[in-house]
Amino acid sequence: MSEPILQVKNLCxxxxxxxxxxLRAVDDLSYDVHEKECVAIIGESGSGKSVSAMSVLRxxxxxxxxxxxxxxxxxxxxxxxxxxxxxxxxxxxKISMIFQEPxxxxxxxxxxxxQIMENIMLHTDLSKDDARKRAExxxxxxDIPNADxxxxxxxxxxxxxxxxxxxIAMAMCCNPDILxxxxxxxxxxxxxxxxxxxxxxxxxxxxxxxxIIITHNLGIVARYADTVKIMYGGRIIESGTADDVFENxxxxxxxxxxxxxxxxxxxxxxxxxxxxxxxxxxASVPANxxxxxxxxxxxxxxxxxxxxxxxxxxxxxxxxxxRRELASEERKEVVxx
Amino acid sequence: MSDxxxxxxxxxxxxxxxxxxxxxxxxxxxxMHFPVTKGLLKRQVGSVKAVxxxxxxxxxxHTLGIVGESGSGKSTIGNCLLMRCRPTSGDIIYEGHDLKNxxxxxxxxxxxxxxxxxxxxxxxxxxxxxxxxxxxxxxxIHKMGSKKEQEDIVIRMMEMVxxxxxxxxxxxxxxxxxxxxxxxxxxxxALQPNFVVCDEVVSALDVSIQAQVVNILMKLQEELGLTYxxxxxxxSVVRYISDDVAVLYLGKMMELTSSEELYENPLHPYTKALxxxxxxxxxxxxxxxxxxxxxxxxxxxINPPKGCNFCTRCPQATERCFNEExxxxxxxxxxxxxCHLIGGE
Numbered sequence: 111m112s113e114p115i116l117q118v119k120n121l122c123x124x125x126x127x128x129x130x131x132x133l134r135a136v137d138d139l140s141y142d143v144h145e146k147e148c149v150a151i152i153g154e155s156g157s158g159k160s161v162s163a164m165s166v167l168r169x170x171x172x173x174x175x176x177x178x179x180x181x182x183x184x185x186x187x188x189x190x191x192x193x194x195x196x197x198x199x200x201x202x203x204k205i206s207m208i209f210q211e212p213x214x215x216x217x218x219x220x221x222x223x224x225q226i227m228e229n230i231m232l233h234t235d236l237s238k239d240d241a242r243k244r245a246e247x248x249x250x251x252x253d254i255p256n257a258d259x260x261x262x263x264x265x266x267x268x269x270x271x272x273x274x275x276x277x278i279a280m281a282m283c284c285n286p287d288i289l290x291x292x293x294x295x296x297x298x299x300x301x302x303x304x305x306x307x308x309x310x311x312x313x314x315x316x317x318x319x320x321x322i323i324i325t326h327n328l329g330i331v332a333r334y335a336d337t338v339k340i341m342y343g344g345r346i347i348e349s350g351t352a353d354d355v356f357e358n359x360x361x362x363x364x365x366x367x368x369x370x371x372x373x374x375x376x377x378x379x380x381x382x383x384x385x386x387x388x389x390x391x392x393a394s395v396p397a398n399x400x401x402x403x404x405x406x407x408x409x410x411x412x413x414x415x416x417x418x419x420x421x422x423x424x425x426x427x428x429x430x431x432x433r434r435e436l437a438s439e440e441r442k443e444v445v446x447x
Numbered sequence: 448m449s450d451x452x453x454x455x456x457x458x459x460x461x462x463x464x465x466x467x468x469x470x471x472x473x474x475x476x477x478x479m480h481f482p483v484t485k486g487l488l489k490r491q492v493g494s495v496k497a498v499x500x501x502x503x504x505x506x507x508x509h510t511l512g513i514v515g516e517s518g519s520g521k522s523t524i525g526n527c528l529l530m531r532c533r534p535t536s537g538d539i540i541y542e543g544h545d546l547k548n549x550x551x552x553x554x555x556x557x558x559x560x561x562x563x564x565x566x567x568x569x570x571x572x573x574x575x576x577x578x579x580x581x582x583x584x585x586x587x588i589h590k591m592g593s594k595k596e597q598e599d600i601v602i603r604m605m606e607m608v609x610x611x612x613x614x615x616x617x618x619x620x621x622x623x624x625x626x627x628x629x630x631x632x633x634x635x636x637a638l639q640p641n642f643v644v645c646d647e648v649v650s651a652l653d654v655s656i657q658a659q660v661v662n663i664l665m666k667l668q669e670e671l672g673l674t675y676x677x678x679x680x681x682x683s684v685v686r687y688i689s690d691d692v693a694v695l696y697l698g699k700m701m702e703l704t705s706s707e708e709l710y711e712n713p714l715h716p717y718t719k720a721l722x723x724x725x726x727x728x729x730x731x732x733x734x735x736x737x738x739x740x741x742x743x744x745x746x747x748x749i750n751p752p753k754g755c756n757f758c759t760r761c762p763q764a765t766e767r768c769f770n771e772e773x774x775x776x777x778x779x780x781x782x783x784x785x786c787h788l789i790g791g792e
Contacts, residue, residue: 154653154654154655154656155624155653269744270517271744272744299516299517299680299744299745300516300680300681300682300721300724300725301516301720301721301724301740301741301744302516302744303724304723304724304738304740304741305740305741305742308738308740326653326654327654327726328654328726328728329683329725329726329727329728329733330726332726332727332728332729332730332733333726333730333733333734335730352730353730353731356728356729356730357729357730357731366655367654367655368728370654370655370657370658371654371658371683371728372658372661372683372684372686372687373683373727373728373729374682374683374686374710374722374725374727375710375727375732377707378686378687378706378707382658382661382662382687383658384655384658384659384662385655385658385659386659388623388625388626388656389623389653389655389656
């Protein structure tokens with residue numbers, strides 16, 4: 111495989127709470143993104159998945175947030191050392207981002223057209239007229255009919271799905287190398303969710319844009335993702351190709367998570383597996399322990415006192431659980447076709 | 448229960464040859480239109496046809512799932528069933544009582560028997576009340592038991608939904624989303640209802656917590672003999688918990704059948720699209736499936752299409768679909784569907 115265009119190495123992002131308590135939202139995170147690759151980062155609320163993406167674009171509010179250590183290499187350049195003006199060049203142009211709630215990310219008192227044109231004119235030398243033409247092209251590209259008229263609309267005149275597509279159009283205006291999508295379909299209806307995902311995938315094929323999709327929904331990425339990272343408590347606990355992770359999950363959390371999703375294609379009598387307990391409060395998880403230990407039925411004393419070593423199970427498949435063999439029975443039940 | 452039977456003195460029960468006794472709830476041609484007004488004089492210029500002619504029956508101890516996109520009218524149906532809004536027309540017959548004729552006073556007595564659990568566990572719990580007060584509020588309103596008895600009920604309810612009763616003097620903000628939803632369930636069940644409307648109860652929860660709450664609801668149904676209407680937008684969750692599933696689109700029912708049949712033999716093009724859009728967390732299965740991507744979005748219920756409600760997005764629509772409404776009819780074995788292409792002449 112070619113050189114990765116984005117390398118995240120040992121990233122640690124913390125939030126300092128009142129009283130000086132440190133909350134490690136992202137704890138020693140590393141991953142690579144290649145050209146045209148679709149990387150899915152899956153985790154429940156509080157797992158640090160959004161913070162890890164915001165860290166890549168240095169969007170963490172300081173204080174209280176602080177990127178404590180690590181490297182973020184975009185084509186070899188360390189973004190954590192880049193100047194603020196260099197970051198402004200990169201954001202929205204080389205690396206773009208779309209957020210979960212399209213209605214809160216769009217400016218309600220500015221027309222859709224002006225918002226897209228603003229981004230185009232910031233990053234290119236196009237004149238206002240050319241920028242308007244480009245904005246129209248972009249809206250057409252994301253399947254919004256009558257783009258020339260709709261440019262003059264305000265966000266409230268767009269439905270949720272159309273707002274999200276306008277966000278995609280805005281993010282794609284400079285043909286970015288990487289598009290980070292933070293829960294892109296969570297607020298949308300299922301049929302619209304399918305449209306938006308298909309759209310993102312088409313754009314990836316057409317413009318060679320790498321996608322980083324952050325979601326809590328395992329299902330939506332199974333079809334599109336090349337690589338899948340499962341996050342828990344600020345760390346990647348398992349990663350691999352979509353086939354590795356979904357068909358041969360190793361970590362007890364991954365297994366539990368897959369079994370907790372009701373599947374339409376399997377009989378109802380199969381039962382829903384649950385993971386007992388609640389997602390952890392990051393401030394209370396000791397650094398030298400497995401973050402999942404409190405909810406894991408295979409946990410031993412060592413899990414609570416020693417940080418689990420990750421290991422490569424195959425060339426692509428990584429898992430951070432030394433006791434994963436114990437879950438072999440449960441693993442068999444996941445893989446049902 | 449006893450209050451419910453006292454009501455029959457006020458009104459004649461309508462149970463006769465018409466309705467099967469096993470049906471706890473019968474809904475006939477329910478319509479709920481909200482007026483759209485304009486100008487100083489609030490002249491009515493149109494109406495939002497939120498629910499437009501829906502009929503179904505629910506058997507005792509069964510669960511009816513209602514699935515639909517936002518704007519399909521699924522929550523409005525839930526609100527009508529509990530008389531939170533008075534339907535424009537149609538009948539809702541609960542345990543033989545036509546709810547249309549029940550007075551406000553009578554409805555309060557009935558509310559003990561019919562409860563609702565809502566979507567947002569953050570908005571639905573009063574932040575200034577502790578858990579004990581939240582769960583026992585209904586008991587107080589209905590003057591059930593002494594303070595001591597009420598506290599015992601609160602403790603029992605909390606244990607039932609898997610919460611530590613020692614936390615009963617804490618406030619909602621001290622609980623996570625999943626725990627708050629359990630508090631909502633405990634509050635609804637404290638009055639020992641027989642019928643519960645669950646409106647998007649797991650939509651706001653994480654996957655692992657969603658499974659916990661779904662399992663609690665199913666366990667409680669088994670133990671307490673509850674009847675549920677389970678409203679949701681996620682077909683996989685709705686199908687999992689329901690015996691029968693109704694697919695709603697723009698205020699009309701598109702398909703109604705048992706949840707097994709719905710997946711194995713979906714008839715309506717909209718149901719097929721919903722099934723194909725529901726994600727399956729397995730790449731081999733998901734990539735092999737046919738994917739139907741619908742164009743556009745759900746139209747406005749103020750101005751629904753002239754023919755079949757789904758005609759504007761239907762991949763198989765014919766000319767007839769644009770002009771003529773499709774009748775909601777039994778196409779065999781209790782499988783109802785409203786589509787010109789299915790079971791037609």
